[in-house]
Amino acid sequence: MAGTARSGRRSRAFTPYLLVLPAVAYLAVFFVVPMWSLLRTSLSENTGSVFLPTLEFNWNFTNYTDAFSDFHDQIVRSFVYGGLATLICLVLAYPLAYVIAFKSGRYKNFLLGLVIVPFFVTFLVRTLAWKTILADDGWLVDVLGKVGMLPSEGRLLSTSWAVVGGLVYNFLPFMVLPLYVSLEKLDPRLIEAARDLYSGSWRAFRKVILPLSMPGVLAGSLLVFIPAAGDFINAQYLGGTQNTMIGNVIEKQFLVVKDYPAAAALSFVLMALILAAVLAYTWALGTEDLV
Amino acid sequence: MAGNHPTRPVPYLSRRRFLGRGAAGAAAVVLGPSLLAACGGDDDSASSGGGGGENSGGKNLRISNWPFYIADGFVASFQKASGLKVSYKEDFNDNEEWFAKVKDSLKAGQDIGTDLVVPSEFMAARLIRLGWLDKLDDSKLPNKANLRSDLLDSTADAKREHSLPYMSGMVGLAYNRKATGRDITSIDDLWDPKFKGRVTLFSDQQDGLGMIMQSLGDDPANPTEEAVQKAADKVAEEKDKGQIRRFTGNDYADDLASGNTAIAQAYSGDVVQLAADNPDLNFIVPESGGTTFVDVMVIPTTTRNKAGAEEWMNYVYDRANYAKLIVAVQYVPVLTDMTDELTKLDPDVAKNPLVNPPAATLDKLAIWPSLSDEDEAKYTTIYADVTGE
Numbered sequence: 001m002a003g004t005a006r007s008g009r010r011s012r013a014f015t016p017y018l019l020v021l022p023a024v025a026y027l028a029v030f031f032v033v034p035m036w037s038l039l040r041t042s043l044s045e046n047t048g049s050v051f052l053p054t055l056e057f058n059w060n061f062t063n064y065t066d067a068f069s070d071f072h073d074q075i076v077r078s079f080v081y082g083g084l085a086t087l088i089c090l091v092l093a094y095p096l097a098y099v100i101a102f103k104s105g106r107y108k109n110f111l112l113g114l115v116i117v118p119f120f121v122t123f124l125v126r127t128l129a130w131k132t133i134l135a136d137d138g139w140l141v142d143v144l145g146k147v148g149m150l151p152s153e154g155r156l157l158s159t160s161w162a163v164v165g166g167l168v169y170n171f172l173p174f175m176v177l178p179l180y181v182s183l184e185k186l187d188p189r190l191i192e193a194a195r196d197l198y199s200g201s202w203r204a205f206r207k208v209i210l211p212l213s214m215p216g217v218l219a220g221s222l223l224v225f226i227p228a229a230g231d232f233i234n235a236q237y238l239g240g241t242q243n244t245m246i247g248n249v250i251e252k253q254f255l256v257v258k259d260y261p262a263a264a265a266l267s268f269v270l271m272a273l274i275l276a277a278v279l280a281y282t283w284a285l286g287t288e289d290l291v
Numbered sequence: 292m293a294g295n296h297p298t299r300p301v302p303y304l305s306r307r308r309f310l311g312r313g314a315a316g317a318a319a320v321v322l323g324p325s326l327l328a329a330c331g332g333d334d335d336s337a338s339s340g341g342g343g344g345e346n347s348g349g350k351n352l353r354i355s356n357w358p359f360y361i362a363d364g365f366v367a368s369f370q371k372a373s374g375l376k377v378s379y380k381e382d383f384n385d386n387e388e389w390f391a392k393v394k395d396s397l398k399a400g401q402d403i404g405t406d407l408v409v410p411s412e413f414m415a416a417r418l419i420r421l422g423w424l425d426k427l428d429d430s431k432l433p434n435k436a437n438l439r440s441d442l443l444d445s446t447a448d449a450k451r452e453h454s455l456p457y458m459s460g461m462v463g464l465a466y467n468r469k470a471t472g473r474d475i476t477s478i479d480d481l482w483d484p485k486f487k488g489r490v491t492l493f494s495d496q497q498d499g500l501g502m503i504m505q506s507l508g509d510d511p512a513n514p515t516e517e518a519v520q521k522a523a524d525k526v527a528e529e530k531d532k533g534q535i536r537r538f539t540g541n542d543y544a545d546d547l548a549s550g551n552t553a554i555a556q557a558y559s560g561d562v563v564q565l566a567a568d569n570p571d572l573n574f575i576v577p578e579s580g581g582t583t584f585v586d587v588m589v590i591p592t593t594t595r596n597k598a599g600a601e602e603w604m605n606y607v608y609d610r611a612n613y614a615k616l617i618v619a620v621q622y623v624p625v626l627t628d629m630t631d632e633l634t635k636l637d638p639d640v641a642k643n644p645l646v647n648p649p650a651a652t653l654d655k656l657a658i659w660p661s662l663s664d665e666d667e668a669k670y671t672t673i674y675a676d677v678t679g680e
Contacts (some may be wrong), residue, residue, distance in 0.1 A: 050664035137550045
């Protein structure tokens with residue numbers, strides 16, 4: 001009797017590991033193996049024929065130094081655009097998430113639905129639609145021109161503003177949703193308590209609401225910044241010749257120049273820099289919880 | 292797509308279809324070649340099910356061509372005439388991306404899902420060098436006699452043993468008269484500060500740099516690394532000034548028609564079609580010259596129906612059939628003596644100088660020679676550094 005009980009307990013102890021096995025296997029095959037091969041490629045050299053090169057692995061670190069020296073403009077630009085887009089998303093999304101969480105009453109689900117609605121249209125079509133809206137002969141340029149608010153180029157399309165705008169638009173829901181979740185969880189009695197202790201509404205916000213929503217700010221920022229810094233669709237369709245991002249460079253290196261080691265090295269540089277930025281940001285916000 | 296390296300223009304269609312095509316192309320970029328190759332693999336197995344799968348024929352023929360590069364009803368009438376069942380796919384969007392997708396299969400001798408493809412000539416030359424194309428059987432191609440003699444002898448494929456031209460066209464400048472306010476005649480107009488930020492160039496190296504080299508006194512027919520570098524430097528200089536709005540593929544037509552750009556590097560056939568809706572659009576070959584492109588029909592060694600593919604080529608090379616294609620796509624015919632057949636179908640097309648260029652225009656056109664792998668890769672890299680995408 002005791003024996004069966006123990007083995008039953010043991011098999012139960014095993015169950016969680018069995019349950020994660022599919023996910024682990026999936027990640028091993030589709031994440032770890034490709035990452036490993038990408039890492040090897042980034043340290044290899046193209047040899048042999050030009051169009052059917054064989055990759056020779058020889059710790060070729062020049063791929064990395066070349067990646068920095070040839071494309072530092074695009075690297076810096078990607079981080080500036082990604083950072084700006086994240087900041088604008090945060091400024092736009094916080095009040096929105098706040099209103100949905102605390103003030104929307106029975107319209108809460110309806111408003112949340114509206115935030116998600118753009119997802120029903122594919123990323124690409126949304127971006128192409130922006131081309132029409134920002135067109136030189138469009139009404140938006142016309143109106144901004146009349147009130148003297150056009151950027152120095154005298155147009156919107158093919159400028160950095162269009163690229164950052166497109167990034168903000170496409171990634172805004174990723175900021176709103178985590179912020180909403182962390183604000184929604186917040187116990188309203190804590191705000192009442194702050195008021196009871198003679199906090200003004202600004203002080204209550206600063207001392208109670210904002211610190212408690214930090215996990216949402218962090219999660220939203222990561223969800224916006226990481227894909228935005230690596231994005232190439234917005235720069236391709238909304239940007240001009242001086243707004244290319246690192247994603248565009250990687251795409252061109254892979255598909256046109258066919259320098260796979262350079263493209264792989266650039267991918268790792270992007271990954272490492274994003275990771276560093278994320279860690280610094282997490283540390284600065286002083287929270288490790290996501291939502 | 293952009294960023295990418297598209298060479299072939301498509302006749303301008305309704306905005307909806309144009310958008311859809313752009314979306315499909317960009318989706319292809321997003322998904323990446325490997326995933327697309329995987330999708331292609333599925334297609335093969337589906338279509339080869341009834342194909343018999345033997346090299347010696349069968350009743351199925353699979354063709355891959357550029358989008359909108361065919362006339363309505365053309366495939367149906369070929370099917371009727373030949374008794375073959377054709378699976379016609381418009382899945383050839385970009386030479387380099389197509390190559391990236393199929394090279395491993397062709398190297399291993401595995402089916403790539405098509406029996407006949409229509410790459411640009413430089414790509415066909417690369418495939419010939421790699422030994423990946425079947426030799427054509429002239430006894431099955433009596434209509435090959437209709438081919439223009441200047442195209443029969445080519446540095447890419449002497450005597451046309453492995454490839455037959457499908458369409459030819461001019462690479463020049465298109466401009467929107469309403470936006471420029473004057474007629475455009477030269478590359479100097481392209482660099483006029485008045486059009487700052489309203490000019491687009493091709494991202495493709497040969498189509499983009501050819502006419503720039505000519506404006507600097509160099510000849511794309513005899514390219515050197517210095518000449519290519521000099522032209523690329525000129526483009527870089529204008530890019531840094533903010534003169535160039537975008538480096539484009541097929542999508543230049545959209546910006547030009549909507550008035551976002553004033554002058555664009557363009558393909559002749561597109562502009563014939565665009566001008567039908569928008570009479571302000573004009574196409575010119577710059578005073579210093581432009582280039583010609585040729586797209587060719589080839590049969591990969593992995594074909595499952597070589598005889599059927601040759602039957603298709605011969606059918607295309609019949610003047611009456613070919614006239615239908617020209618009227619639909621409005622490029623320059625690769626066959627001789629097309630005027631009568633074209634006049635029968637549409638006298639306007641027969642008279643159009645962009646379909647039937649006068650000698651004075653032809654004299655200004657240069658054609659890139661077949662380059663060695665090393666040179667081709669070198670030039671591509673030089674220009675890719677400028678286009679920076």
